[in-house]
Amino acid sequence: MSDFILRTNKLSKKYKSDFAIENINVTIKRGEIYGFIGQNGAGKSTMLRLVTGLTFPTSGSIELFGNNNPKELIDEQKRTGAIIEQPALFPNMTAYENLEVHRLQKGIPGKECIINTLELVGLRDTGKKKAKNFSLGMKQRLGLGIALLSDPEFLILDEPTNGLDPMGIVELRELIKVLNREKGLTVLISSHMLSELYQLANKFGIIHRGKLLEELTGKELDEKCRQHLRIKVDDPTKGATILEKQLSTTDFEVMPDGTIKLFNFLDDVFTVSRTLTSNGLVIEHLSQNGDSLENYFSKLIGGVDIV
Amino acid sequence: MSNLIRAELYKLQRNKTFWVLIGTITGLSALLHFLILIEWWQLSGTSFDSAGLSELNALSTFTLPLFFNLIVSTLAGFYISNEFSHHNVIKNQMISGNKRSHIFLAKFIVFTLGSLIVTILIPLVIAIILVMLFGHGDVLNFTNLLYLGRAFSLFTAQFLCFTAIVLLIAIVTEDSGKTIIFTLLLSIVMFVIEKFLTYPFIKMLYENTIFHQFSEVFKFQMTNGEIIKSILIASVSLIIIMLCGVLLFNRKEIK
Numbered sequence: 001m002s003d004f005i006l007r008t009n010k011l012s013k014k015y016k017s018d019f020a021i022e023n024i025n026v027t028i029k030r031g032e033i034y035g036f037i038g039q040n041g042a043g044k045s046t047m048l049r050l051v052t053g054l055t056f057p058t059s060g061s062i063e064l065f066g067n068n069n070p071k072e073l074i075d076e077q078k079r080t081g082a083i084i085e086q087p088a089l090f091p092n093m094t095a096y097e098n099l100e101v102h103r104l105q106k107g108i109p110g111k112e113c114i115i116n117t118l119e120l121v122g123l124r125d126t127g128k129k130k131a132k133n134f135s136l137g138m139k140q141r142l143g144l145g146i147a148l149l150s151d152p153e154f155l156i157l158d159e160p161t162n163g164l165d166p167m168g169i170v171e172l173r174e175l176i177k178v179l180n181r182e183k184g185l186t187v188l189i190s191s192h193m194l195s196e197l198y199q200l201a202n203k204f205g206i207i208h209r210g211k212l213l214e215e216l217t218g219k220e221l222d223e224k225c226r227q228h229l230r231i232k233v234d235d236p237t238k239g240a241t242i243l244e245k246q247l248s249t250t251d252f253e254v255m256p257d258g259t260i261k262l263f264n265f266l267d268d269v270f271t272v273s274r275t276l277t278s279n280g281l282v283i284e285h286l287s288q289n290g291d292s293l294e295n296y297f298s299k300l301i302g303g304v305d306i307v
Numbered sequence: 308m309s310n311l312i313r314a315e316l317y318k319l320q321r322n323k324t325f326w327v328l329i330g331t332i333t334g335l336s337a338l339l340h341f342l343i344l345i346e347w348w349q350l351s352g353t354s355f356d357s358a359g360l361s362e363l364n365a366l367s368t369f370t371l372p373l374f375f376n377l378i379v380s381t382l383a384g385f386y387i388s389n390e391f392s393h394h395n396v397i398k399n400q401m402i403s404g405n406k407r408s409h410i411f412l413a414k415f416i417v418f419t420l421g422s423l424i425v426t427i428l429i430p431l432v433i434a435i436i437l438v439m440l441f442g443h444g445d446v447l448n449f450t451n452l453l454y455l456g457r458a459f460s461l462f463t464a465q466f467l468c469f470t471a472i473v474l475l476i477a478i479v480t481e482d483s484g485k486t487i488i489f490t491l492l493l494s495i496v497m498f499v500i501e502k503f504l505t506y507p508f509i510k511m512l513y514e515n516t517i518f519h520q521f522s523e524v525f526k527f528q529m530t531n532g533e534i535i536k537s538i539l540i541a542s543v544s545l546i547i548i549m550l551c552g553v554l555l556f557n558r559k560e561i562k
Contacts, residue, residue, distance in 0.1 A: 052402040054561040078404030088396040093321055101396075104314035105403045146399060 004066060005030055005154050005186045006051060011060035013046050020046040021210040023060070028188060028203070033180055035201030036190035037297065043210040044190040045085055048158050051188070052082050065153075078106065081152035083160055087143020091132035095123045095142050098131055099149055106150045113149060121145040122171070136163030144172070148179075155179070157189045161196060173200050194293045208301040227290035229262040229272060234282040236260060242279050247272065259285075311405055311413035319421050324385035328378060328425045336430040339365035340437045354525035358454050362434075362443045369430040370462060372469070372494045372521055379422045380490035383473045384483030387418060391481035391561075401561050411478075411556040415549070419470040427463065431455075454527060461524035461534065464541035465517040471548040478556060494518075517544055 006028040013020045021043040028034045038044045049055045051062060053073060061068050064076040089098050099114045118124045121141040126134070131142060140163055147155060155176075161169045177200065179185040191197045197204070202218040216224070233239040236258040243252055243262065252262040265272050266288060273286055319325055342348035343365045353367040368374055390397045400410055438444060472493070477486045497518040500509060513519055520537050523529075529537075 049561075054398060054401055056558075056560065074404060074406055076404075077402055080402070080404075082402050084398055084402070086395070088394060088398045090318070090321070090394060090396055092323060097317075097321065101314055101317055102399060102403070104310055104317055105400055105405065107310035 003030055004028065004063065005032075006188065007063040007068075008047075008051070009061045009063070011047070011050060011062065012058050013043075013050055013055065014058040019058075019210050021050075021207070024207070024210075024212045026205055026212065026215065028186060030186055031180070031184050032203050033176065033187045033189065033201045035197035035204045036188060036207060037192070037194055037197055037204060038190070038207035039192055039301070042192075042207045044192075044207060045158055046210075047207070048082070048084055048156055048188070048190060052080070052084060052156060053077060054084060078150070079152055080154040080156060081147030081150060082156035082158075083140075083143045083147050084156070084158045086162075087139050087146065089131040089134075089139060089142055089146075092130055094128055094130060095126045095134075095138075095145070098142060099145060102146050102149050108150055113151070117145045117149050120148065120175070137165055137168045140164055140168070140172075144175075151183075153184075153186060155185055155187045155189075157187065159191055160189065161191065161193070169196065176200060194297050198293055206297065206300055213300055221293075221296075223261075225290060225293055225296050226263060227266055227288065229265060229269060230285065230287050230289045231260040231262060231272070231276070231283065232258065232285035233260070233276060234284065238279070239276060239281055242276060242281070243272075246275050246279070261289075308405075308409045308413060311409055312416055314400075315413050315417035316420075319386065319417055322386050322421075324382060325421055325425070328382060329429065332378065332425050332429050333433065336365070336369070336433045337437065339368060340430075340434050344437060344441045344443070354458075354522070354527065358451065358527040360446055360451055360454075362438050362441075362446055363455075366430055366434055367525075369426060370521060370525060372518055373498055375426045376469075376473075376490050376494040377487070378426050379470060379473050380476075380487040382421055382425065383418065383470075383477040383490070384486040386421065387414060387474060387477035388481055388483045388486045391478070392483070395562075398561055407557045407559075408553045411553050412549075415471060415474055415552070418474055419467055422470050422473075423463065423466065427459065427466065431459065457529070457534070458525045461537050461541070462521065464538060464545075465520045465524065468517045468541055468544040468548055471545060471552060475548065475552050475555065478552070478559070515540055517541060 004027060006026065008024055008026045011024040012022045024047060036044050036047065046055070050057050051064070062073065064073055065079060067073060067076050090101065093101070095118060096114055099117060100111070103111065103114060115124070121144050123138065123141055123145060126138070131139065134142065140160060144160065147157070161172060164172060176187055176189070180187060189197065189201065198221070203215070204218070204221055205215045206213045231239065236254050239260055240252065240254050243249055243260070247265065249262070249264055251264050252260055254260050262272065269286065269288070273283055276283055339348070343350060344362060350364040350367070353364050355361060355363045355367060401407070435447065438446065473486070473490050476489050480486050480489060497516070500513050501519065504510065504513070517540060520540055523533070524537055
């Protein structure tokens with residue numbers, strides 16, 4: 001069994017003369033919640049449509065559950081559930097009937113899964129109400145129900161919080177976390193709301209104008225965004241010892257280039273510099289660093305646009 | 308693939324347009340047969356006349372491409388095209404892990420079944436019921452039943468090709484209105500070719516299409532050669548159209 005749920009290799013999609021996505025290499029391991037971040041039109045949906053087989057790549061390849069044979073990828077789709085853009089529902093059918101169509105399509109035996117799924121997404125009591133009369137939030141939840149009906153191993157969600165109220169967003173987030181924790185569900189979730197994804201995902205892919213700018217774990221993102229004092233002294237080892245003994249802090253890191261990242265004393269830079277210099281160290285650089293998530297993203301895409 | 312057919316049947320049963328068509332065709336069919344049987348509507352010169360089945364003359368209306376294309380294209384528009392446009396539910400089907408060719412075939416089978424019920428089965432059953440109710444049951448003797456069996460079997464074979472063409476139009480246009488318009492245009496073009504074009508080559512081509520066969524199969528006397536020719540035209544056309552359909556559907560990018 002492959003540890004990788006999804007791997008793409010130089011995946012590109014061209015519409016006429018423009019690349020919607022270009023040379024995308026994404027790796028998602030089993031059990032990860034992968035947040036795909038990008039502005040509107042960055043290429044997130046195109047990427048997800050390629051992965052789900054709704055559209056075909058111009059070049060590059062997709063490996064799903066360790067299988068990259070294009071003819072066999074369709075079988076691997078049975079192990080995935082997805083909502084791409086808006087949830088696709090039959091407006092004249094009830095929530096139960098919508099799920100029944102998908103149960104039949106996927107060949108899932110027994111109708112218990114429908115009741116269980118309706119319960120899971122909180123639509124058990126919708127009775128004979130047709131999907132066309134659902135609120136946007138209910139439609140999103142029904143879409144999620146369709147994606148979860150077959151108990152997939154890999155869930156692909158394209159902007160799933162669109163139309164959800166704040167409580168709905170919290171509920172969805174908690175539901176995904178529970179499924180990930182208890183069932184080991186791997187999730188690929190796209191959004192242009194960085195703060196929203198930050199609370200859910202543990203790995204991030206940042207896409208801009210069709211190109212994957214960076215792929216990083218939650219920890220790496222935290223480190224990049226966490227406010228800190230960047231200190232460069234002539235003797236980093238001694239500096240670290242002084243911080244530990246005289247300032248009684250261990251909340252710092254010595255980077256490979258000898259720079260020390262100190263995550264506290266942000267409001268007391270003077271104490272830090274005085275302590276270091278009084279111990280005979282030469283401070284070559286001392287500055288406050290770290291961004292908000294939004295600023296980090298904005299800097300990465302090379303503009304002032306905030307997602 | 309059986310799960311896909313079951314899913315399509317489930318959708319068809321819940322399709323409003325399908326039930327509206329069933330109601331409309333049942334009413335219209337009953338009315339036309341009734342008018343013929345009470346001799347209020349004098350229709351003559353039909354194939355059924357020459358077979359000695361003038362009581363079933365109203366059936367000739369339902370076998371005209373210009374008429375039945377409206378039924379078939381309406382069903383295609385609101386059952387097939389809508390899945391691509393308004394509701395976009397085709398996305399869910401495409402990512403369900405089923406082969407696209409199987410999805411296409413399941414759609415074809417169920418759509419054709421629905422079209423057959425509305426266009427052929429209902430008018431025929433109503434015709435037989437009314438003929439018997441009005442005391443003309445004797446016209447349904449062995450010879451005539453054999454004629455009806457042969458004619459409608461061959462008609463159904465041609466009809467399969469027609470539904471395959473309409474399905475293809477519905478999938479390409481992805482819009483119910485366009486599906487109806489393009490199917491109507493196709494029928495009008497075929498009607499014009501049949502009635503007005505005299506170029507021998509085009510005439511020869513037309514005579515080997517399902518559109519010509521729609522009227523030919525109702526001739527009272529058909530030689531074995533003509534029957535085989537009709538079956539061949541239907542079979543070859545169906546294979547070609549279905550291959551084109553599967554090829555197109557396999558390459559179709561879903562918006």
